[in-house]
Amino acid sequence: MNGARGWAAVALLISVAAGCERPLKPGDPLRGLNRAEQDRFARGKVVFDSTFTPEKGLGPLFNATGCGECHEEPAKGGSGDEVEVHATAFKGRVCDPLVEEGGFVIQQHTTPALKQALGIDSEPFPPSATARAMRTSPVVFARGLLDAVPESVILAYADPEDKNHDGIAGRPNRFTDGRVGRFGRKAFVPALDEFNAGAFSAEMGITNPAVRTEETIGGKPIPAGVDPVPEPEINQEELDLTDAFVRLLAPPTPLKLGRDGRRGRELFSDIGCAACHVPTLRTGDSPIAALRNKEFAAYTDLLLHDMGPDLADICLGLAKPSDFRTEPLLDLRDAKHFLHDGRAATLEQAIEGHGGEATGARDRFKGLPAADRAALVAFLKSL
C-alpha cells in the first residue's frame, strides 16, 4: 500500500467509525469526557440517586427524598410523575416570591418530627399568594450545554419590542441580583450550579455550602429540636459531584428520521415553531472540553415569551404570570405528559395549548392537513 492509499484507508475508517457512533441514550454522559470527568460523573450519579432521611438532613420540609426520586424516567436525570406547587404574588408590575412566607416553592411533605411538632403534612400555602402553579419534573439532560451558552447568544435572540414584527417578543428573565436567567420554567435561575444548590434546599430541605440556612415553615423558624443535623447537611464535595453528574449528562441522540419525520422537521420551521424553539445553540468557552464550543440540538432560545392567559399562573423575577421560558425539546420520545404542569397528555394537545406569542404557529399547525400534523408530531417524537 502506498502512502496516499494508506491515508485514504485511514480516513475512510474514521468516517465509517464516526457514522457508526453509538447513539447516546437518556442518562448517558457527554462524549469526549476525560477519565477524571467520567469518574466524577459516575460518583455524582451515586449522590444524585441517594435517598436522604431526616438523620441525613432531609427536611423538615421537602418535596422529594433525593434528586433521583423525581428525575428518574427513563433513566436518572430524566423526568418524573411528581407535580409540585409554587406560589408568588404579582403586585402591580412587581413579583413577590413570598420569601417572608417561606419562598415560592411550597413543599408538600414534612418529616415525622415536624409533623409531630406542628401537626402539618405540608408547608402552609402562603396567604399573600395571588397565584398557584403546578410544576412537573423536567428532564435535566443537556443542562451543562445550556449552562455553557454565552449570555450574549441568549440576548441576541431577544426582541422584546418585536421590532421585526413577527409577533414574537422574546425577552430575558433576570435573577434577584439582575443577572440573566436561563433555568427553570420561568428562566429565573442564571447558573446550573446555583440551580442545583438551591434545589437541594428547596426540594429536599438539605442545606449545603451554598445555602446554609433551612427553609422556613411558611416564614416561621423551624421549631427547636425538629432538625438536629448541623448545617451544612451535605459537604462541598457532595454538592460538586451532584453538579458534575447533571452538568455532564448528554442530550439523547435524536432517532433517525423517516420520510414523515423529515417532512415534520421542515414543517416545524415553516409554521414558525422554530422562531422560539431555536433548533441549535452553540456553547462558548468552558473548562470542560466536552462542553466547549459545541453546537447542540436545544430547541429553545432560553427567553421568556407570553403564552397567553390559558397557561398563565405565577410571576417570577421579571416573568409575568403568562410568561414562560421556551422549553428545550429534549427526550420527547419518552415524555408521558407535556407543558409545564403536565396538563397535556399528547404532543398535539400541547401544541394546541400554546397561546399568546405562539398563537400564529399553533393556528398554522391546526390548519395543516392531518398527514402533515402527524409528520410534525413524528419529528417531535424523534427528539
Place this chain on the structure above:
Amino acid sequence: MRNLTRAVALTAILLAPGAALSAQRELPYTFQGTVRAVKAGALDLIIGVGEAVRVVHMRTQSATAVFGEGASIALGDLQPGDVVRADCRLTQAGLIADKIELKRRAP
C-alpha cells in the same frame, strides 16, 4: 457565587441567637439583590441561590450613601423590584448599609 454564598451564610448569622451575633466583629458584606421593602432607616433585599430565596434586613443611617442613574439619590427613591448593590457591615446592632447603588430599575 461567592457573594451569594456569603449572603446566605450571613442570613444564617442573622437568624442565629444573639449570643452568636455578639461574638461577631464589624465584618464587611456586599449584597446584590432585589428591593423587597424600603422604609425610613431600613431596607429589605431579596437574595438567593437558585430556588432558595432569602431576605436580608439592613438598616441605613444618615451617612448611608445612595447612588443611582449617575447621581446621588434618596433612599426613598428606591422601589420594590429595583436591583441594588449594598455594601454593609455586620455590627452588634445588626447589618448597617454604608453604600447602596441602584443597578437596575424595577420594570
